[in-house]
Amino acid sequence: MQVTQTQIENGLTQLGVKAGMMLEVHCSLSSFGYIEGGALTIINAIKSIVGTEGAIVMPSFKDSPEYPLTEADKKLGLTLKIKILKDDDERSGMGIVSDTFRKMPDVITGEGHFRVSAWGKDAEKHAADWFNHLIACDGYALLLGVDIYRMSTMHYVEDCLPEEIKKKFRPSEQALKIYPETEWFIEAWSPQAKPWYVIQQQAYEKGYIKDIVIGKSKCMLVQVKSTIGLYKQALQNNPFELYGLT
Numbered sequence: 001m002q003v004t005q006t007q008i009e010n011g012l013t014q015l016g017v018k019a020g021m022m023l024e025v026h027c028s029l030s031s032f033g034y035i036e037g038g039a040l041t042i043i044n045a046i047k048s049i050v051g052t053e054g055a056i057v058m059p060s061f062k063d064s065p066e067y068p069l070t071e072a073d074k075k076l077g078l079t080l081k082i083k084i085l086k087d088d089d090e091r092s093g094m095g096i097v098s099d100t101f102r103k104m105p106d107v108i109t110g111e112g113h114f115r116v117s118a119w120g121k122d123a124e125k126h127a128a129d130w131f132n133h134l135i136a137c138d139g140y141a142l143l144l145g146v147d148i149y150r151m152s153t154m155h156y157v158e159d160c161l162p163e164e165i166k167k168k169f170r171p172s173e174q175a176l177k178i179y180p181e182t183e184w185f186i187e188a189w190s191p192q193a194k195p196w197y198v199i200q201q202q203a204y205e206k207g208y209i210k211d212i213v214i215g216k217s218k219c220m221l222v223q224v225k226s227t228i229g230l231y232k233q234a235l236q237n238n239p240f241e242l243y244g245l246t
Helices: 005-015 039-050 071-075 096-102 123-128 132-136 152-160 163-169 173-178 195-205 224-237
Strands: 022-027 055-059 063-066 080-084 116-120 140-144 184-187 209-214 217-223
Touching: 005 039, 005 209, 005 217, 022 039, 022 096, 022 152, 039 055, 039 096, 039 116, 055 096, 055 123, 096 116, 116 123, 123 132, 132 152, 132 224, 140 224, 152 224, 195 209, 195 224, 217 224
Parallel strands: 022 055, 022 140
Antiparallel strands: 055 116, 063 080, 080 184, 140 217, 209 217
């Protein structure tokens, strides 16, 4: 199946994307099938709808794709291993759409490990303030072929996560000696429960998420502040149940 820019624009418009929207965008290019023009077609389709009075903000985190875990890693209890990239590394774990967007001449990229890249209205402010400005302005997340587990703004309420749960993710000192924090991001726990899917279902039920299929890709438009508000409330009221620890 070949998907064109016009088909993407029509689908996104039907989904509810409008001129002037601020969008946190995450995308799996391969989820669409074959797209004429590749990543640029996706980016240009979104630009054409939101216009310069809107904004596109994508994560440009300096993270590699996940590395496969060795048997030695598993003995250390590791569940996740990601290399921290250099500023000028071409490819990242954010995907080809994000990597293409970051390198475009009219896009501004911020600083730090968890930097973001932005285009459109308030691009400099978005780039300097991660996703905080988008949240404050009641922006939306556009999830193209991915789900809530790629939505970076969910992390912005995890200061409410109890320390007892945070500790579960922390690797041992032995693991950190092998994979120093300046070079690697590693975790030592993966909950059997999928807490963000609970929040995603609640958001659907409350009408905070709409979806449509474009090509072969399930695309979701998410009200960011309302959805992360559900997560914050759950972390404050029943975090251990949410993470399957009761």
